[in-house]
Amino acid sequence: MVSLRVCAVFLALVCVTTTVHGAVSHVNRQGVKYKIDKVTDGILSEVLQSIRHEAHNVKELDLSGNVLKKINEADFQPFRNLELLNLSSNVFYEPVDLRSLSKLQTVDLNNNFLQEVLVASSIVTLHAANNNISQVICEGKAPSPKSKRIYLANNKIGSLLDFSNECRRNVEYLDLSLNEIDMVDFSELSDSAHSLKELYLRLNFIFDIKNRQNVAFQQITKIDLSSNKLAFMGAEFGAVKTATSINLSNNKLVLIEENLTFSTSITSFDLRGNGLQCDTLKKMFNKNKQLKGVAGATVLAATNQKLEQCSQNITRYTGPFCCEDLMAPFADRLIALKRKQHSLISGQPSEQEREECEREIRERQMAAEAIRNQYKTIIDNETRKNREKIQLTEQKNKLEEELPIVQNSYESFQRIVVETARELQISVTENPDVLALMRSIIQRFEYLYIEEQNKQSDAIRDWEMYHQKEIHQKEENERLKKLIVDVDVALNNANVTMQGLIQQEQTLAEKLKKSPN
Ligand SMILES: *[C@@H]1O[C@H](CO)[C@@H](O)[C@H](O)[C@H]1NC(C)=O
Ligand SMILES: *[C@@H]1O[C@H](CO)[C@@H](O)[C@H](O)[C@H]1NC(C)=O
Ligand SMILES: *[C@@H]1O[C@H](CO)[C@@H](O)[C@H](O)[C@H]1NC(C)=O
Ligand SMILES: *[C@@H]1O[C@H](CO)[C@@H](O)[C@H](O)[C@H]1NC(C)=O
Ligand SMILES: *[C@@H]1O[C@H](CO)[C@@H](O)[C@H](O)[C@H]1NC(C)=O
Ligand SMILES: *[C@@H]1O[C@H](CO)[C@@H](O)[C@H](O)[C@H]1NC(C)=O
Ligand SMILES: *[C@@H]1O[C@H](CO)[C@@H](O)[C@H](O)[C@H]1NC(C)=O
Numbered sequence: 453m454v455s456l457r458v459c460a461v462f463l464a465l466v467c468v469t470t471t472v473h474g475a476v477s478h479v480n481r482q483g484v485k486y487k488i489d490k491v492t493d494g495i496l497s498e499v500l501q502s503i504r505h506e507a508h509n510v511k512e513l514d515l516s517g518n519v520l521k522k523i524n525e526a527d528f529q530p531f532r533n534l535e536l537l538n539l540s541s542n543v544f545y546e547p548v549d550l551r552s553l554s555k556l557q558t559v560d561l562n563n564n565f566l567q568e569v570l571v572a573s574s575i576v577t578l579h580a581a582n583n584n585i586s587q588v589i590c591e592g593k594a595p596s597p598k599s600k601r602i603y604l605a606n607n608k609i610g611s612l613l614d615f616s617n618e619c620r621r622n623v624e625y626l627d628l629s630l631n632e633i634d635m636v637d638f639s640e641l642s643d644s645a646h647s648l649k650e651l652y653l654r655l656n657f658i659f660d661i662k663n664r665q666n667v668a669f670q671q672i673t674k675i676d677l678s679s680n681k682l683a684f685m686g687a688e689f690g691a692v693k694t695a696t697s698i699n700l701s702n703n704k705l706v707l708i709e710e711n712l713t714f715s716t717s718i719t720s721f722d723l724r725g726n727g728l729q730c731d732t733l734k735k736m737f738n739k740n741k742q743l744k745g746v747a748g749a750t751v752l753a754a755t756n757q758k759l760e761q762c763s764q765n766i767t768r769y770t771g772p773f774c775c776e777d778l779m780a781p782f783a784d785r786l787i788a789l790k791r792k793q794h795s796l797i798s799g800q801p802s803e804q805e806r807e808e809c810e811r812e813i814r815e816r817q818m819a820a821e822a823i824r825n826q827y828k829t830i831i832d833n834e835t836r837k838n839r840e841k842i843q844l845t846e847q848k849n850k851l852e853e854e855l856p857i858v859q860n861s862y863e864s865f866q867r868i869v870v871e872t873a874r875e876l877q878i879s880v881t882e883n884p885d886v887l888a889l890m891r892s893i894i895q896r897f898e899y900l901y902i903e904e905q906n907k908q909s910d911a912i913r914d915w916e917m918y919h920q921k922e923i924h925q926k927e928e929n930e931r932l933k934k935l936i937v938d939v940d941v942a943l944n945n946a947n948v949t950m951q952g953l954i955q956q957e958q959t960l961a962e963k964l965k966k967s968p969n
Pocket of ligand 2: 565567584586608
């Protein structure tokens with residue numbers, strides 16, 4: 453009790469109070485640690501100014517749980533020795549650029565609305581869970597010799613390349629759970645090959661893992677790739693073969709590369725919730741004798757059951773995991789996927805697929821909620837209300853920004869409709885009702901379509917008549933040909949007859965000449 457009271461007195465003594473525009477902000481100092489409460493954008497500069505004379509002494513500055521929307525880099529200039537800056541649970545929408553704080557080792561930006569993080573390469577620990585981050589930049593000439601720990605769960609990272617090179621160097625711990633990564637190349641972490649110990653990629657959309665430069669993480673102990681879209685556990689997993697905890701549950705795994713080997717000191721191995729071929733599992737367990745027992749223990753610890761609970765009517769097991777006797781594993785799965793895709797596109801997904809989809813969405817939402825709760829801080833009602841006000845203002849501003857775009861596209865659409873109507877000789881009034889005009893255009897097109905169809909059927913009729921005539925003509929020709937032949941024959945006969953007559957005439961004439969009159 454005594455020590456508590458002493459502490460309270462001490463705090464009261466070092467407490468600096470600044471009052472600006474009726475807002476009261478407190479600076480609490482404990483040695484090199486400073487905490488500022490009740491500070492807003494409008495008075496931050498002033499409050500920092502008030503401790504400027506002791507700035508070199510400040511190693512930790514805690515501004516968490518305020519309603520700060522942005523910070524001015526210049527305000528932090530005097531705080532050259534700052535090692536820890538806590539900006540968590542504010543309302544930062546605009547980029548926070550901390551690149552000039554070259555001794556900064558720890559930054560906490562959890563629970564804001566940031567899209568981008570910019571820090572000096574001295575950074576060792578970066579907390580930025582629960583934001584909207586799609587880019588992280590580490591920059592500067594003095595990288596820390598200590599390895600980095602990066603916590604970025606529940607953000608919008610789409611690829612490891614969204615981290616600048618310096619951020620990917622000498623990383624020991626990387627948590628990117630619940631982001632939007634769809635492809636991973638282990639080589640993208642090649643500058644952490646000797647440092648990476650834990651890699652968390654749960655709840656992304658990863659369907660492919662590559663390892664173009666054949667990186668091997670020599671210190672890795674934990675890799676969590678659960679709830680992704682992987683279908684094949686390929687040779688690339690050789691990169692994490694020292695891992696003692698591997699989680700690939702809830703993927704779409706069918707096959708495992710047959711030559712994969714795992715650490716002999718592995719303690720946790722989770723492949724539940726996949727659609728593996730029995731044979732591939734059998735081969736893996738044969739090649740890695742330690743694995744079957746570990747897998748069994750993992751399932752038992754997680755579910756209190758010896759075997760995984762299989763979905764639907766699959767009841768075959770290899771080790772503790774459900775499996776299927778697929779003859780042509782990928783072909784079988786591909787056909788199933790094609791069917792699914794078709795039913796999704798045709799708008800009639802089966803009950804089962806709908807459930808699966810909903811389950812995945814629910815899982816993501818629950819995980820996001822859990823991560824938010826994990827970093828939740830207690831803030832008073834006034835601060836909460838101010839935060840909400842700023843959030844609403846931001847949303848309003850964003851909508852207002854979008855409004856002209858929507859309006860523009862509406863106007864250009866209206867222009868196209870009016871032009872089309874004019875081309876179709878539909879009368880357009882001064883202030884046309886676009887919907888009514890659209891209806892007239894559709895009607896006109898329908899009319900034109902029918903007309904066109906009529907023309908086409910007329911043309912077809914004409915063509916048929918022509919065709920008939922042609923056939924008739926051909927028959928006529930045949931008939932004439934025959935006639936000509938007949939005439940020829942007749943003519944020939946006539947010629948023969950005539951020739952005969954000429955001969956008889958000549959014979960008669962000779963006889964007449966010879967006979968005496
Ligand atoms: C930052 O402040 C929050 C709330 O006070 C606290 O929970 C968190 O541990 C602090 N972060 C660091 C890195 O000290
Ligand atoms: C998140 O970031 C994206 C851009 O990356 C932006 O379009 C979106 O509005 C942001 N969402 C929030 C809630 O800030
Ligand atoms: C593997 O990940 C899933 C989903 O994230 C989790 O429920 C499960 O407990 C993890 N397995 C182990 C052994 O930790
Ligand atoms: C697995 O290893 C064996 C023996 O080293 C080799 O013959 C075989 O081609 C390998 N299989 C694959 C798929 O790499
Ligand atoms: C489960 O069994 C039923 C009837 O035997 C079959 O129609 C259905 O396709 C099976 N489901 C799966 C996912 O194999
Ligand atoms: C803060 O608000 C909650 C509900 O919004 C209310 O129950 C609580 O009493 C309030 N606390 C104070 C100190 O006003
Ligand atoms: C009639 O027959 C003679 C002799 O056979 C022949 O020279 C002549 O060309 C024929 N005339 C006609 C019109 O066929």
